Amino acid sequence: MSKLRNGKTFRRLRRTLTATIAGAAIGLAALPLAGRAATPGSALVMAWNIDAISTFDPAQVGEVVTNELIQNTCDSLVDFDPSDESKVVPGLAKTWDVSQDRQQITFHLNAGLTLPSGNPATAHELAWSMQRVVTLGFGNAATLTEYGFNKENVKERIVATDDNTLVMKLDKPYPTNLILQAIGANRVSGLMDMKLLMEKQVNGDLGNKYLATNTACVGPYRLAQWNAGESIVLQANDNYWGEKPKLQRILIRHVAEPGTQRLLLTQGDVDIARDLSPDDLADLDGKPGIEIKKVLKPQLFFWVFNAADPVFKDEKVRLAMRYLIDYDGLAKSVMPYLGVPRASFAQIGAIGALDEKEGQPFSLDLDKAKQLLTEAGYPNGFESNVLFGTLPHSAPIAQSIQQNAAKVGVKLNLERMANAQLFSRIRGREFKSGMLAWQTGVPDAHGNASRLVYNPDNRAEAKLTQIPAWRASFQNEDFNARVQQALLEGDPEKRNQLYFSLQKDVMEKGPMAVMFQMYNIIGASDKVKDWSWNGFRVYYSSAHK
């Protein structure tokens, strides 16, 4: 081979190669293809993982991103005070009256409500929109069916008596505030474009298919463009009835990778990064030009025990497990940018919730755990399983508990799986214990009391799979009665007291060891002013730059 090598060619080639490499380097250096971008002053640009979007129909939406978008494209009948989510403030309705028996609420709508299309926007369209939620029967219908509305009665129970008046009739004297919170939070009381949706109706779907890619609501913004898996543009409605949004457009770019979101934020290509990792947040915290903003959301992360399991059916064993959780240590190591310790079923910020101290009385106490286990008949511990999903903090928390449990002779086998599989196992009662998150829809203790404590029918064939207490095969008649009593108690102070004592008892005997309440947390450029939010919603229209 080498004999055949032609020296002249070799030298020529070497020259060519050197020249090419040098040329390429100079070319590249002279080729700044992209100018430094700054986000436009009239638009808010966010990087967010928006993979899960499948529809913009308020009656169907149940996922975080679209929930937030609907809240900013669809005004609801009443709204939350941005600074205190437990306070209800006027929305589409400027005032409301409640009947003596608390079973009828009459809403008086604001004048001049407008739809982007210019179609009529009166109490009649609003009543139709609310009836539509129940008629379609997606998950969100539960917000109304829980309070006695159903497909048969909804047309008589939610009615427009004139263009500006809407009447809701309830089957029981529920606390008015709770009803208002429920309809304010859960996308069931938007005023939709009835005329347009009926024109677009396919096979009696009341416009559901049209709303898979469109919005048609009274609200400050409307969906201007959606490229699935790529980006979303919300455009301010010029004819909006309320205070005009300060920013003309909200641009959302789909970015799944937290590291990439961080790059875009620090480069100034986005104003807000929504899914930063705790490590990135810790790193960016305090950097000039970047602000970390957080707010507690109504989501609890807990360890649930199957009360049908021969070991976990004993409430002393369940209590012992609570003393194996290193709340403080985990709060400092794993959770600083994720959430705060919480043991009560009622989230911080909810009406009737215990305060931060009383709502989390536990600490790591191996002796106490050992003593409880001995009393329960397990002086040498036992062996059991913990299922958990893909939430990033699940594994470190489970491992920490596993280590503590080993010290009192309890052998916990950890089993990690896809979330869909985890949900199937837990819903099917096919587990001994598991870790998962649960989010309530109202800033009131009843929201979780009705799910995490109350179980009207513990039989397997009842299949109350939407109730975590049922999934845990847990039923306590005393707790059931107290949940019902607290729900219908008219005196707010007495009602609070009922919830306080219920929370204390459930923390001792309940089927879940609640561990943390989670944050909503973002990294934002300091150019973004008046970013306003609480645990239940984000208010795009007040933000400006």
Add this chain to the structure above:
Amino acid sequence: MVDITQTAPRAIAGTRRKLLPSWVTFAGKTLLSVCVTLLGLAALTFFIGRLLPIDPVVAILGDNSTQEAYDNMVRQLGLDKPLWYQFGVYIKGILSLDLGQALTTGKPVIDDIARVFPATLELASVAIVIGTGLGIPAGVLAAMYRNSWIDHTIRFIGLLGYSAPNFWLGLMGLVLFYAGLGWIGGPGRIDLIYEFDIQPVTGFYLLDTAMAGNWDVFRNVFSHIILPASILGFGALAYISRMTRSFMIEQLSQEYIVAARVKGLSWHRTVWGHAFRNIAVQVVTVVALSYAFLLEGAVLTETVFAWPGFGRYLTNALLAGDMNAVVGCTLLVGVIFVSLNLLCDLLYRICDPRTR
């Protein structure tokens, strides 16, 4: 140079009476094997999908739904029917290009694929152009100057392309060229500001903007694609150059090379005119395989670069237990491999006179 014995079987074959022209037999056989392959693939993926312990109904309705809604959805999806029946329905759907509804996006799988695949196809095509355009010359050079500094440099670059993980290269590339030097556009296919200036015709942003004569936007699209494509192309380059080098070394040690040199042919013509023509078939196979792997979608690269492509779609579908989407995508990957194989077969017939 051609082995003389190779001609004998052809002569015998030529005497056989032909019932059908050879291209008809070829097309028939190919079609049959394609259909069997795809059917097998569909069956395998479908049944594996049904065996997975992931509940598609929970994936759609979420954790919070009632049993009534759950049962309704089971009926709606036809999951209460026997498995063979579901498979029959599925195959019938495929024949009419209906791959079912994707659970995660709520849209027909075929529409989703039509949306995400062009992004991957564009990226993979630019990457394979880079990989082939640099990989083949690099491989040939390395073989020509075996054990010289050129060979060592190319081997080093190749090893780097093999061993450095793409997502790491991607992040480092972004940090350097986007965050540090500001030469290129960041993640995504295009700056958000331009995103809505594009009228998708082909779905390939470079082509669409060029056809519209919208050069500002073209420049922007190019600034976004160049880094991910280079990184993917780098991986392909590593493979292509290594393979080309070993094919070439084998050819260069053949006696016909000596004969050509003795005859007085220049080194350049000997290598490119004789040796390279003889390895063309093998190189085509290598390039086609690399291209097929790129077309499957590079999940990690697509994630790092927020590239709305096929690989990420498929991975998300897998994680969510969205079996319609998974089976649909797997079928597409199957079709890609089968078509590239076919294309290779055709190219062999062009490159290699013996196969005609």
